[in-house]
Amino acid sequence: MADHAILAGKRVLLVIAGGIAAYKSLELIRRLRERGVTVRAVLTEAGARFVTPLSVQALTEDTVYQDLWSLTDESEMGHIRLSREADLLVVAPATANLLARMAAGMADDLAATVLLATDKPVLVAPAMNVRMWQNAATRANMALLESRGLLRIGPNDGVMACNEYGPGRMAEPMEIVDAIAGFFAEAAYRPLAGRRAIVTSGPTHEPIDPVRYIANRSSGKQGHAIAVALAKLGAAVTLVSGPTRLPDPAGCTVAHIETAREMLAACEAALPADIAVCAAAVADWRVEGAGDRKLKKDGGGPPALTLTENPDILATLSRPGERRPALVVGFAAETGDVLAYATAKRARKGCDWIVANDVSPGTGTFGGSDNTVHLIRADGVESWPTMAKDAVAARLAEAVAEHFNANLKAK
CATH class of the missing domain: 3.40.50.1950 (Flavin prenyltransferase-like)
Structure with missing residues (x-):
């Protein structure tokens, strides 16, 4: 037997x-x-x-x-x-x-x-x-x-x-x-043995003042699951995690960050890498000149907050160069026209793959245990059935392993 x-x-x-x-x-x-x-x-x-x-x-x-x-x-x-x-x-x-x-x-x-x-x-x-x-x-x-x-x-x-x-x-x-x-x-079965991977996960918190911040509803469950799945296939994984309630996954090196700028710095510190999976829901904007003291109500109405763009982590990691990972995977969390927006995002960012999902209210994706995703590559779109986030992570990790295996055979 x-x-x-x-x-x-x-x-x-x-x-x-x-x-x-x-x-x-x-x-x-x-x-x-x-x-x-x-x-x-x-x-x-x-x-x-x-x-x-x-x-x-x-x-x-x-x-x-x-x-x-x-x-x-x-x-x-x-x-x-x-x-x-x-x-x-x-x-x-x-x-x-x-x-x-x-x-x-x-x-x-x-x-x-x-x-x-x-x-x-x-x-x-x-x-x-x-x-x-x-x-x-x-x-x-x-x-x-x-x-x-x-x-x-x-x-x-x-x-x-x-x-x-x-x-x-x-x-x-x-x-x-x-x-x-x-x-x-x-x-x-360790098809990714010898490969290095960076995975981003969770939200970022962009301070308004010492007690308030701009954030989103990401739980980090999908990103953490992807880190675990890649590690199971033998990759040496650095997980760059925003603030979540999740424990650090076994078998991964974890860098804890708060802001988008800290996340980018942690990703760059983890290079060189073969794989980058940007699953974090990074805040697009931060408050310019966040206060070092708590803002107070003074009867004059809410304060004016001037926003400025955060660095684009996915686009930065996708930029051509010696330190670019061989495979860069982005995520597109959309609330409508998921495939159209995600396909455009892939082209705009310069990444290899995009994993697109619908995070509209009622889908239960943010904070939930299940996900329904579409894997968008240069050769087309794969629409996966609704699965537990662990199962999505395992399937994505297998796709990553198959990608590298196919490239080896082609050489």
């Missing part, structure tokens, strides 16, 4: 936490070993109440690690060694308690310490009562961990050990094996 070739020789550190689903971890070990995976196990104190260390040791054919304070292991900083020698860490079952401790960055036992000390990817298979899974605290912890790059498989719907029904059952061992194989297959 294909997953045998993908998994052979890989090293997995399996963390078994305390839950009735821990019995499935024994089958998971067996299935991974069948496929040539070296499995080491960390068994929590609670996990040892459900499966015995002897059972785990017999299946892994390796030491079962349990005690953070083991002198033999810790004389060699065992928790650091364990966390670094694996290719992937898998937590199955991942209990609500362990997820909470991971989210808080705790290191109060060997499992939590290993998970905090690792520099390798982590895949969790949650398992808990349906009410625990649906609790706002667990959902917030899971969202936080996933925003940091944590991978997840499940949980599945089904009957619990407590006879309640709903989401909370740990994924089946072969589902987890497939997820592990999928991770390694995706990790091996």
Whole structure:
């Protein structure tokens, strides 16, 4: 089977936490070993109440690690060694308690310490009562961990050990094996390895005075998703982000800015680059001579604000020259005649591609999770169906990879 070739020789550190689903971890070990995976196990104190260390040791054919304070292991900083020698860490079952401790960055036992000390990817298979899974605290912890790059498989719907029904059952061992194989297959697919990318994201804030500013409604979700998608394909990504409520994406270098001029400076500092994707909604104008003190109402009516144009980041990066990225992609957020305005923008700015979308009130694009875009290139227009912004980002990243691959074949 294909997953045998993908998994052979890989090293997995399996963390078994305390839950009735821990019995499935024994089958998971067996299935991974069948496929040539070296499995080491960390068994929590609670996990040892459900499966015995002897059972785990017999299946892994390796030491079962349990005690953070083991002198033999810790004389060699065992928790650091364990966390670094694996290719992937898998937590199955991942209990609500362990997820909470991971989210808080705790290191109060060997499992939590290993998970905090690792520099390798982590895949969790949650398992808990349906009410625990649906609790706002667990959902917030899971969202936080996933925003940091944590991978997840499940949980599945089904009957619990407590006879309640709903989401909370740990994924089946072969589902987890497939997820592990999928991770390694995706990790091996790096068509943009060796490429450097700049991605701009979010709004800019242009000060009127120390407390007021001109801005727009961009959430940064699309730009951040594009940065992640390019990084997954192997690109070294610098994300230049205006003020958003989003966490910094894992695997990217992030430059935080406020104004359009700061964004341009950060982009130029990140050159040379092969790819530039200008997804930020940059303010077209700023206040000329913004005040250094708060403007006060004095009864004489609103102050006159003189606006001046901000630098054009997309046009600047598209300008011919040695430092121009090989592929420059702009975004056109329009509220009418989307294709006509975006096509004209591509020609005017001198960029290679334009991603056009409709941000009219009611579309939910600004601040929402979905997007409907058109990719405009020299050879025509592709209209994509409405998709989650993550899916749009993945499709755009694939198009970028195909572009460079086609150019290599042409040479």
